[in-house]
Amino acid sequence: MQSSTEQIVGDASYWMEFDFTHEMGYQEWRGMFLEAGSLSQFFNAYMVQLAEGQSMVSTTPVKLSLFDHAMYLAPPLEEREYYMEIPRTAAARGRLYFTLPKGQTGRSLEGYKPPLSTWQALDIWTVMGGVDTQTVVTLLCEANFRTDSKEYHITRWTKMMQ
Secondary structure, eight states, X not given: OOOTHHHHHOTTOEEEEEETTSHHHHHXXXXXXXXXXXXXXXXSEEEEEETTSOEEEEOOOEEEEEOSSEEEEESTTOSXXXXXXXXXXXXXXXXXXXXXXXXXXXSOOTTOOOOGGGEEEEEEEEEOSSTTOEEXXXXXXXXXXXXXXXXXXXXXXXXXXO
């Protein structure tokens, strides 16, 4: 399944992909969030892309919580309730879209760790309810895009943690 996120973030974006079918890929994904800091888990919008080409966008702020057994989309700072659970067995791969800081070239990104300020969006490919039922959960850091029904202007999460 193709993600429509590439159209949203634009041609100047780069991406890193993580294979969740291998333990190392998922641990690298979790490590990326640890290195980027606590604000890397907060998003002001998310989108669910269905295999049929349909997308549902929500401007509800969410926090992505990562555990060994699953990922959870939950209200920010909530510890018990969640909107969506993505079990590890259903998570296939993840992709981080980012821009390069001024002065950085895309020639060699081996070992490059994009700073949080350059993150644009994250895609999480899932397979739920059978092999043929793929869904992409997209977490948006910053984006401006239009759907058939609405224009969206997503800004980066900036609330300070207390």
